[in-house]
Amino acid sequence: MNDKLKQIKELVELELNASVKVEDIENIKVKYLGKKGEITTILKTLGQMAPEDRKEAGSLINNLRQEVESIIEYKLKILKDSEIDKKITSEKIDISIDKSNEKIGNKHPLTVVLDDIKEIFIGMGYSIAEGPEVEYSKLNFDALNTPKDHPARDLQDTFYITEDIILRTQTSPVQARTMLIQEPPIKIIVPGRVYRSDNVDATHSPMFHQVEGLVVDKNITMSDLKGTLETFAKTYFGENTKIRLRPHHFPFTEPSAEVDVSCFVCAGIGCKVCKGEGWIEILGAGMVHPNVLAAAGIDSKIYSGFAFGMGLERIAMTKFDINDMRYLYENDVRFLKQF
Numbered sequence: 656m657n658d659k660l661k662q663i664k665e666l667v668e669l670e671l672n673a674s675v676k677v678e679d680i681e682n683i684k685v686k687y688l689g690k691k692g693e694i695t696t697i698l699k700t701l702g703q704m705a706p707e708d709r710k711e712a713g714s715l716i717n718n719l720r721q722e723v724e725s726i727i728e729y730k731l732k733i734l735k736d737s738e739i740d741k742k743i744t745s746e747k748i749d750i751s752i753d754k755s756n757e758k759i760g761n762k763h764p765l766t767v768v769l770d771d772i773k774e775i776f777i778g779m780g781y782s783i784a785e786g787p788e789v790e791y792s793k794l795n796f797d798a799l800n801t802p803k804d805h806p807a808r809d810l811q812d813t814f815y816i817t818e819d820i821i822l823r824t825q826t827s828p829v830q831a832r833t834m835l836i837q838e839p840p841i842k843i844i845v846p847g848r849v850y851r852s853d854n855v856d857a858t859h860s861p862m863f864h865q866v867e868g869l870v871v872d873k874n875i876t877m878s879d880l881k882g883t884l885e886t887f888a889k890t891y892f893g894e895n896t897k898i899r900l901r902p903h904h905f906p907f908t909e910p911s912a913e914v915d916v917s918c919f920v921c922a923g924i925g926c927k928v929c930k931g932e933g934w935i936e937i938l939g940a941g942m943v944h945p946n947v948l949a950a951a952g953i954d955s956k957i958y959s960g961f962a963f964g965m966g967l968e969r970i971a972m973t974k975f976d977i978n979d980m981r982y983l984y985e986n987d988v989r990f991l992k993q994f
C-alpha cells in the first residue's frame with residue numbers, strides 16, 4: 656500500500672511539473688481527487704480491508720490526499736499568478752512617450768471671436784440665451800413687426816420648410832421668445848446660426864452667425880444703447896476706439912441705427928482694412944419698437960428697451976484681416992492653425 660501511494664505522489668508531481676496551463680492542473684485534480692479519481696478509488700477500498708489494517712491505511716491515504724491537494728493548490732496559484740503577470744505585461748501601455756511636439760489643435764476663429772464677445776457682455780451682466788435654427792415665421796417676422804410684404808420674407812431670401820416654418824434669417828426671434836417667457840428686466844445676448852438664400856462668394860454664405868443683444872427694463876434710453884456699444888467697442892477693438900451711429904431702418908427698432916467703429920488699424924485715417932473709410936460697420940441696433948414689445952405682451956408704457964445684432968463672420972474677417980469668408984468653412988488646417 657505504502658509503495659503504491661508513494662508512486663501516486665511521484666506521478667502527481669511529475670504531471671504537475673509538466674503542466675503549463677491552469678486547465679492541465681484542473682485535469683490532474685479530477686484525475687486523482689475527483690469522484691472517480693485514483694486516490695478516491697483507493698479510499699473506497701478501505702471498506703474491504705481487515706479492520707486491523709484499515710486504521711493505518713486510512714490515515715496514509717488521507718495524508719496523501721491532503722498532500723496532493725496542497726501541492727495542486729500551490730501549483731495552481733503559481734500558474735494563475737504568472738498568467739496575470741503575462742497579461743499585465745502584454746497589455747501594458749507605455750505612457751512615457753514624449754508627446755510635447757504634438758499639436759492638439761486650436762479654437763476656430765469664429766469661436767475665438769464669439770468667446771471674446773461673450774466674455775465682454777457677461778462682464779456687463781448679460782446672460783446667454785439660445786433659440787432654434789428651425790423657427791416659426793411668426794417669430795422670425797411677425798413678432799418683430801415685419802409685415803407680410805417685407806422683402807426679407809421673399810422665397811429668394813428665406814429658406815422655407817413650410818409656409819409657417821423657416822430656417823431663421825436672424826437671431827432676432829430669440830428676442831420675442833425671451834420676452835414671451837420672461838418678465839423684464841431682460842438682459843441677454845443670443846449667439847447662433849442664421850440662414851439666408853444667398854449664393855456663396857467671398858462675402859456671402861447661406862449660413863452664417865450672429866450675436867443678438869436685448870435689454871428691456873424701465874427707463875432704458877438710447878444713451879444706454881450708445882454707452883453699451885461704446886464699452887463693447889473699446890473693450891473689443893481697443894481703448895481709443897470711437898463709435899458712430901448712422902440712422903437706418905429696421906422694422907423691429909425705432910429709431911434704428913447702423914453702428915460703425917473707428918478703424919482699429921489706422922485709427923480713422925483710412926487704410927486697407929477700412930477700405931479708406933476710417934470707419935468699419937459692425938452692427939445694427941436701435942430702440943425696441945413698441946409693436947415688438949406689445950407682441951410679446953410687454954407694456955411699452957412701462958418698459959422700454961434696446962437691441963442690437965452683429966455678424967460674427969464680419970467681425971472675425973475684419974479683426975483677423977481675412978479677405979474671403981469661404982476660408983472660415985473649408986476646414987483647411989493651414990488656414991485654421993493661424994488663430
Ligand code: DAH
Nearest residue numbers: 825908939940941962963964
Ligand atoms: N436682425 C438684423 C439683421 O439680421 C440685425 C439687427 C439689427 C438686430 C438691429 C437687432 C437690431 O436686434 O436692433 O440684419
